[in-house]
Amino acid sequence: MSATTQAPPEERASLGSIARGYLDKVRGGDVGSLPAVLGLIALVIVFSVLRPDTFTTELNFANLIxxxxxxxxxxxxxxxxxxxxxxDLSAGFTGGAAAAVLGVTLTNHDWPLVPALLAGILTGTLIGLFIGLLVARVGIPSFVVTLALFLALQGVMLWIIGEGGTIGLRSEFVLKLNNGSMPIWLGWLLTVLTVVGYAGTNLLKIRTxxxxxxxxxxxLLWAIKSGAFAxxxxxxxxxxxxxxxxxxxxxxxKGxxxxxxxxxxxxxxxxxxLSRTSWGKHVYATGGNAEAARRSGIAVPWVKISCFMTCSTIAALAGFLAASRTNSVSPNTGGSDTLLLAVGAAVIGGTSLFGGKGKITDAVIGGLVVAVIRNGIILLDQPSSVYYMVTGAVLLLAASVDAISRRRATASGRV
Known part of the structure; x- marks a missing residue:
């Protein structure tokens, strides 16, 4: 006699039971991006009250993005x-080096756009492969390897661009990456596709x-989340x-x-x-417990190498956006406080420094928090010292929340 598995009946949930379930998760240490979202809302409200004529304008909103x-x-x-x-302490200058390659090939050597973009992206990928091999195969700590690359890549950029030099970007496509706006109709089409895609994907997940x-x-929770997102x-x-x-x-x-x-x-x-592939599950497993992941058959060295390659490839794209914003590539592209703000954005958004916990949306939420702080401080005519102190305090608070929530999760048996 064969047993058949029946799908559980659809849960009849009320707003109260949903709220209680979420509060139980938070008390158990699973706070996710909640602190960052609440902080972002608070910052927007404060700066909107203090500078209603400038902070809330359409122009400033677009500039924030x-x-x-x-x-x-x-x-x-x-x-x-x-x-x-x-x-990865070298990620910022990895982006700068990739942007330098893009600028040299496009401006100095008149390469077609696509080969120049691919050359810049490949630069980032190869840097990530080099870092990953040293970390995963040779066994050098990532802090040491990327610190060395942090210094070396600055020299590479100076060698490519020239001492004190700047390479202007003339490609209209590159310049519009982080300066232009799409037509109004295209923006609304993207909106419809985004809302339908979000709601449809989550509904399919529930039914599956x-x-x-x-x-x-x-x-009911799906309807609330989909409606709020829309x-x-x-x-x-x-x-x-x-x-x-x-x-x-x-x-x-406009647009x-x-x-x-x-x-x-x-x-x-x-x-x-990260969420729908076996590779993504291996990344989380390796970050949670590398030895347990190895014993379960996961190729931990390859997972580490692939993550560093992914990081540096995406850093190359970030370098393109930074160069597009300033219309040029200089030895400072990807430098200054770019890396520190990016790490801060990830941690503020909810990614754990201890490994094993984090989502891509953390970068968006944390990046907005960092940008709103800088933008609001500037509009309030405050010096840069205030901005750095406030950002540092927010980062320290986020790290503290991460440590406390991790301890609570351990105590409640969630990890």
């Missing part, structure tokens, strides 16, 4: 390394789990579709910034790789 794009994308790459419990006899989130995305598009140019007669500025498409595409692709 452009200013934070390179840090967000770099933080996405760093999340792969942080999930392993490792670090129930068909396999597994527990799934209540349909409202947020529609409001975002509607606000950016308004005229934001100081002088519309001279130049009109969702082009860089939003890049960020959205990376969130979808990288999020899928």
């Amino acid at each position: 452009g200013q934070s794009a390179a840090v967000m994308v770099l933080a996405m790459g760093l999340i792969f390394v942080l999930l392993l419990g490792e670090i 789990r129930r068909a396999k006899g597994l527990s799934a989130e209540p349909m 409202i947020l995305v529609v409001a975002f598009t509607a606000y950016l579709s308004r005229e934001r140019s100081p002088n519309p007669a001279l130049k009109s500025l 969702v910034p082009n860089v939003v498409v890049i960020i959205l595409a990376l969130v979808v692709l990288l999020g899928y790789a």
